[in-house]
Amino acid sequence: MGKRLSYEAVKKEVEDEGWTLVSDTYVNLATQMDFKCPNGHDNYFTMSHWRHHKECPTCKANKYFKMTDHAPKSAGFRVLAFD
Numbered sequence: 001m002g003k004r005l006s007y008e009a010v011k012k013e014v015e016d017e018g019w020t021l022v023s024d025t026y027v028n029l030a031t032q033m034d035f036k037c038p039n040g041h042d043n044y045f046t047m048s049h050w051r052h053h054k055e056c057p058t059c060k061a062n063k064y065f066k067m068t069d070h071a072p073k074s075a076g077f078r079v080l081a082f083d
Helices: 007-016 047-053 057-061
Strands: 032-036 042-046
Touching: 007 032
Parallel strands: none
Antiparallel strands: 032 042
């Protein structure tokens, strides 16, 4: 069996990825905890889920969130303006 993780180890793992662990206790990988993504969105899921996905549902749902200032390259047409 593996070694049980400490709260400090979990917090360090989360912070190394740019996230913030809001919860102040850790029991095991299946315990629901509060996380904050690098963009400040609050999330509530297990450490196991975070380890597998490392993805904020709010950021993922916003298709314009990662858009750059320049027009995306596309085949067949050109973007004339951004509003």
